[in-house]
Amino acid sequence: MAMPTSRESFQGGVFHASIPGGRSGATLSIARGELIADTIGEPSMRFSIPLNQCQIDLGGASGRMVFCRTKDGSLTIFCEERNFAKELDFQSGGALAAPLKQLKKGLAADANRFRFWLAISALACALLLFVGYFGVLWTAKTAIRALPVSVDEKIGSMAFSGMEMGRKLDANHPASRLVQEIVDKLKPHAAIPDLKFKVTVVEDADINAFALPGGQIVVFTGLIKEAKSAEQIAGVLAHEMSHATLRHGIERVSQSLGIVAAIQIMVGDVGGLVALGAQVAQTSILTSYSRASETEADLEGARMLNAAKIDPKAMADFFEMLKEKMGDLPDAMAWISTHPQHETRVQNIQNHEKKLPVIQYEPLLLDLKAAQDAL
Amino acid sequence: MRHQMLCQPAATALRFELEQGESITCEVGAMIAMTTGLTVETTSKSRGGSGGIIKGLKRMFSGESFFLNHFTAQRPDQSLLIGPTLLGDCVHHSMRGGTMIVQGSSWLASTPGIEIDTAWQGFSSALFSGKSTFWVKCSGGGELYLSSYGAIHSIEVDGDYTIDTGHIVAFEDTLEFNIGKASRSLIGSFLGGEGLVCKFHGQGKLYYQSHTLPSLGALLGPKLKAK
Incomplete structure (x- = not known):
């Protein structure tokens, strides 16, 4: 029986032992309180995790990838798309609000840290330019006198x-x-x-x-x-x-x-x-x-x-x-x-x-x- | 399309058997030999993909070349022999969606379903990992061929795994990557000869190389006579 799916679908992936190579890209959707992953390529396989059993985690190379795991860790569905966490929150009816909020906090902290370092780097660059500019002028003036x-x-x-x-x-x-x-x-x-x-x-x-x-x-x-x-x-x-x-x-x-x-x-x-x-x-x-x-x-x-x-x-x-x-x-x-x-x-x-x-x-x-x- | 690895791992070359209409995208200069029924097309974009000049320039930042060579078989039963610039190993990685983050210069070839782009890996990775700030991002579905100096090994990471900086060839984007000390104290890390290491966390495949070119350079460099 075909399940009704959420309006939005996302590109992500899935880890499961039954997939050749253990991993596959997948099209994700959320419906009837379940996160569903249909693997891409032939033959397509379908995996799902009930939202109330999802263990949410953040990671990946970008640090922004959302992972949903079953309690025993045998199945993992992941996605990096921006609206995925929002949709997850919306569809779970608040069941995942707490872990998602935690994730958001972490992301905000990351963004702040990034902004902080950006500001520090900009300041350092400006200082370097300033010192460099006047340093060169001063050295040249000294050289001219000589x-x-x-x-x-x-x-x-x-x-x-x-x-x-x-x-x-x-x-x-x-x-x-x-x-x-x-x-x-x-x-x-x-x-x-x-x-x-x-x-x-x-x-x-x-x-x-x-x-x-x-x-x-x-x-x-x-x-x-x-x-x-x-x-x-x-x-x-x-x-x-x-x-x-x-x-x-x-x-x-x-x-x-x-x-x-x-x-x-x-x-x-x-x-x-x-x-x-x-x-x-x-x-x-x-x-x-x-x-x-x-x-x-x-x-x-x-x-x-x-x-x-x-x-x-x-x-x-x-x-x-x-x-x-x-x-x-x-x-x-x-x-x-x-x-x-x-x-x-x-x-x-x-x-x-x-x-x-x-x-x-x-x-x-x-x-x-x-x-x-x-x- | 079939492939065969020759003389692994010391002086690996890759041999492809292509049917009519099949094509493969290779690093510029990788071709060693080929049959006459193959055409070579040189562009700055992936086959059928977008990009062009900007992507070519981005690729140059990551240590790859501006142009890509696309080999397409015009007749049945064509074969193509390619090899990396340096002595060392090649690996084949089959991709079914997702993204593989590859060390600059390690990408050797891929089938048309894979998009090759450049990713910015942040300052810390550039400063401490001994790798380039820019990495090659391979995403989509298809066959990916990587090369590196020394032999290439792989591991399915599930949890945490530590690799010495400079030994990473490629990893799946589901892995988180941080720079850290090898042992608890910073001094101990350096005295132990490990210095800083890359700590991976998460689930995904990781390819690493047995040897690094900079360590060979460090060994040989002082012995070379100045011109």
Whole structure:
């Protein structure tokens, strides 16, 4: 007699000694309080377990397979389908509620454990990425500081050749000669002795001067015109030369270093760094040395001036003068716009000067007037 | 279709006798020799099955190849000789529904009724069992042929059974599989040379191999001269 079956049937399997090989896949159904398994293939065999005699167990490779065993364990029907447990619960009219609830609990605990480990793994991955990212950047920065000065020179000359600026004055021009003489006087006292300083005077009304990595220094004619003494120009030059000897340019490059460039440096590809450096130097060096770097350059500049027997007060004077001019020429103040507050600056230089060796300062015997007139 | 195992277990080869229209799917590169009435079709999906590229890629994760070779007899009385890459044993497992979870690279051949897929076995199995994270999942009905380095033995597990990690060839999905210590203390487990073991629980068939390739590699590796 054919038994009425539940609306749903499931794909599962059955273990029984009478099956060749002891196991077979089966189509499962639940009807009249019995779990029925019809084995697949020919000849099909039918096995059944009354639901009230089912011993429910969970297991299998996935951990989600439901096993129904007879009390003596001779017959086992199993299924991995999702709705099987639900249907079993429904059809048994609550007889299997307790063991099924236990199973559900176990599954929920598994899911929670899985979520927990997933969260932990995600966190660990994020931490690893974070540490890796900053670790690579930090290592690259350290490596950059250890690079020879020749890299600075390369970056500087590349940036210089790519820059757009006004007409460059001839080296024999009185203004060029004046600036060159001051640099020659300061050069022996630079922190990096063999750095090749190159000065270029450029026609531009801005009161501006800047240093590129490696010792390229550019002075605008506007600055020479406004200077009240050669010492003031010496002050500005000492400050700019200090940027080069303190390697602020390459520090800037290292700060703007992306992760790709950082990895490039770590695998020994300095070429990429030079290109990046030249780019950075062109776009931002003029305007964005950090305030700490500026202060550092002020103090180092004062030391150089003192060592060259030039009164560092001239540097402070120049800032004072700029401060006074500030109101009249806001646009022309390129050189000071990003620089620290003048007052603190002047104060700092004056304080620092007191710590420097007391020597007799000598006036610069240079004809500033002639240079200014020639402009 | 009939099959015959030759030279078991050291250098096993499998010989199939195929009637007209019968076909078998084999691992790429498994064919040793064949009669001329067989056609070979290379695809990335099981014969008549779904999948394609994704399944092929998944298979690659488990250590099998992207492509599968399907041999079909166009004339009566054809024979095909196949063998595994490594020296070792082959076994035949008859499937009547259900799923067999096979170690990556141990699947050698199967008849068209068996679907070959890849299963993710979790992190712990990858980390501790010395096996791949991905296993080959063979499901359906038909004949399945497995191979492995060393001889293959089988056991009908009913309850609990322990196997050293790295020796598992295949097991039925009705078996639960956990990684555990061989003896009670972790130090004892390692001093005993067993380290971590796989503990099976449940009812089902389990195939295991007598030898493992990594242990041969560990023995030979130090003796090899660097190039």
